[in-house]
Amino acid sequence: QIQLSTGSSRPIAIIAADFNNDTQLDIATANHGTHSVSIFYGYGHGKFSHPMTYSTGYDSLPSSLVAGDFNNDNYVDLAVANYGTHNIGILFGNSNRTFEKQITFSTGLGSHPYFVAVGHFNDDGFIDIAIANSGTYEIGVLLHNGNGTFANQATYSPESAFPYAIDVVDFNQDNRLDIIVTNNGLENIGVLRGYGNGHFENPIMYSTGSHSSISLAVGDLNKDYRLDIVVVNNDTGSIDILLGYFEGFENQTRYSAGSNPQSIAVSDFNNDTQLDIVVANYGTDDVSVLLGYRNGSFAKQTKYSVGSHPISVAIDDFNNDTRLDIVVANSGSNDVSVLLGYRNGSFAKEARYSVGFSPESVAVGDFNNDVQLDIVVANSGSNDVSVLLGYRNGSFAKETKYAVGFLPHSVAVGDFNNDVQLDIVVVNYITDDVSVLLGYGNGSFAKETRYSVGSNPKSVAVDDFNNDARLDIVVVNYGSNDVSVLLGYGNGSFAKETKYAVGFSPYSVAIGDFNNDTRLDIVITNSFSNNVSVLLGYENGSFAKEVRYSVGSSPESVAVGDFNNDTRVDIVVANILSNDVSVLLQYNRGGIRYEATYASGGGSNLQHVVIGDLNNDTNLDIVVANYGTNNVDVLFGYGNGSLENQMMLSTGSNSHPTSIAIDDFNGDSVLDIAVVDYATKEVGLILGNGNRTFASQTTNGISSDSRPLAVASGDFNNDNRSET
Structure with a gap:
C-alpha cells in the first residue's frame, strides 16, 4: 500500500482521471473537513505527488466531485457539489498541472447539493451538469453556455424526496441522456427522460420499498439489452432490483383510407428516409398511399386505381431503377396490378397480369436467380399458386401454376432448406395445413409437402425465431383463435406446430423486434375483437403470453416499421369496417x-x-x-x-x-x-x-x-x- 495523506481534511469523495495529459492517472478528493479539493498527480510507477489543494470556499462542505472538460481545451476540469454554500464549483485545469480558482454557479438558497454527474444533454458539444439538491428536494440541471459558463439552473421536482445519489445514462435507448436519482425519505427512485435539447420530462417515480435509498448502479442484469437498476436501501438492509422492460404501444392514431381496406404494407416511396404506407382498398378498387412525416404521423392519402376487389399488396423494385413499385392481387378480376414508382411517392398507371381464380395473397422474390424480381400469388378459387417471372423492364411473363391445398389464403417466400434457392409456403384455409414448395432455382418448384396447423389458417410469415440460421413459419389460425409456430430443420422440413392463444378471429401476422432484445416478436390482428395481439419472443423460438392493443373496426392486415425514427418498431393496421388505418407508436419511456x-x-x-x-x-x-x-x-x-x-x-x-x-x-x-x-x-x-x-x-x-x-x-x- 502507498499512503497519500490529506491530513485532517476528511475526504468524502474520490475520483481518478488524467488531469495533465501525461497518460498517467491522477487522483482528486473532495475534502469535507477542510472545504477543499486535493489533486495527487501520478508519476506512472505507483507513486504520486504531494497534494495540491484548492479551496472550495468557507463552509462549502464539498460532498461530491466529477471530472470533465468544461471549456473544451483538452484539459480535464473539476465540478464540485458544495453542500454548505449551495453551489457548484468549477475548477478549470491548466496545462501546467495547476487549476484555476474556483468559480461557482448557484443551485439556489437552501439547496444543499449533495451529488453531481455530467453528460451531453443537448448535443452542443459541451458538457452539462446534473445535481441532486437535497435541501430543496430538486434535481438541478446546468446547461453549458459554450464559453466555460453555465446557464441558470433548471429544476425538476421528484416529489417531496431527499435526492441523494444521481447517475446519467441513456435509459430508454433513444440516444438521449436521462437522469436517474435515488430519493432518501420516500420509497422510490426517479427517472427523468431527456428530450435531447437540454430539457427533461418530469420524474417518473418507481417504488423501492425503502425510505433510505443511498446508492445505485446501472447495468443489463437479464441480458435483454435494456438497462436495469440496483438500489441500496440503508434503512431496510436490502438491495432492490428494478428491471427495464418493454412498455408497449401508445393509443392508436387513425387515418382515412378507401372502402374496406384489406391489406397494408410499408416502405419509403419518396426517398426521404421516412416510412410510408400503402393500403389495398377492397371496396373502392384502388390503393391508398400515405406518405410519412418524421414524427410518426402521415399525410392525407393519395389513391391509385387497380383491378376489382384488391385484397393483397406487396412492395419491391421490379424494374431495377432504385424506385419502389407496388403489386396488388385483385380477387374480383383474377389478376395482379403492377404500379411502377416515380421516386417522389407517386406511381404510374397500373399494368395487369392474369393469374388464377380469386387471388388472395401476393409475395415477391427472385425465383430463377436472374436478378429480376418475380411474383407468386395464392389463388383461393383454383387451389393453386401462380408464379410470374419478371423481366428487367418491370413486366412479367405468363403465369405458371402449382397445385396446393384447398382454399389457399396467404403466401410467403424464404429459403427453407438452405440451398440458396427461394421456396414457397402457402396456408390452406379448408384443409387446416400449410403447403411448402421447394424451389429449384430456375423458377420452377417441387411438389408440395403439407404440415398440419390450427383451424382455418388465414395468414403466414417466415423468419428465424430461435436464432439457429434456419427459417421458421408462423401461421394465423382464424378458426381456432391461435397462432402456430413451426420451427425449421434447415432441410426444408419442419417440426410439429406449437400453438399460442390470441384474440378472436385472428387474420394477419407481422414480425419485428418490438422490445429491442434481438429476439423476434409477432403481432396479430384480431378481426372480431378489434385489437392486435403482441407476443414477445424468447431465444428458443417460443413466445410469451399475448398483450392486446385496441385498433379500429375489424382489423385485417398488419405491417411494422419505425415510423418516427426513434429506433423502435411501430405497428400499422388496416381496419376493414371503419375504412381507416391505425398507427400504434411504441412507447419510448424506458419503463x-x-x-x-x-x-x-x-x-x-x-x-x-x-x-x-x-x-x-x-x-x-x-x-x-x-x-x-x-x-x-x-x-x-x-x-x-x-x-x-x-x-x-x-x-x-x-x-x-x-x-x-x-x-x-x-x-x-x-x-x-x-x-x-x-x-x-x-x-x-x-x-x-x-x-x-x-x-x-x-x-x-x-x-x-x-x-x-x-x-x-x-x-x-x-x-x-x-x-x-
Missing part, C-alpha cells in the same frame, strides 16, 4: 418494473453497491458494502434478472466497510474486491478465484488520523495491473 428485494440481514446498514461479472459466466453480479455487519455481500446473477442468495465475505471485526471497488488486482483475469474499512482505517483486498469463491481479506493500514470513506481503482503505474 422499469419492480422485480425483487434481496435482504442483507438485520443491522447491515448498506453503504455502497457495484456491479460486475465476478465469476466469468458473462452474467452481471452485485457486490454490496455492509457497514453494520462488517462484511460485503456478493450476489451472483443468473442472467435473467434474478440472483442467488448472497455470499457474505467478512471484512473483520468492527471494520465498518463504507465503499467498494472491483477490478482485476492480481492479473489473473478474475475480478477482485477492494474495500474501504472505515473504522479500522484500512483498505482490504478480497481476491476472487473465478469459481464463486474468494480468498480471505488481506488489509493495508492507512495513517492513524484517517477515516477512509471511498475507494477507486485504476492502473496508476502503467504496469497493466490495477491499483486502489
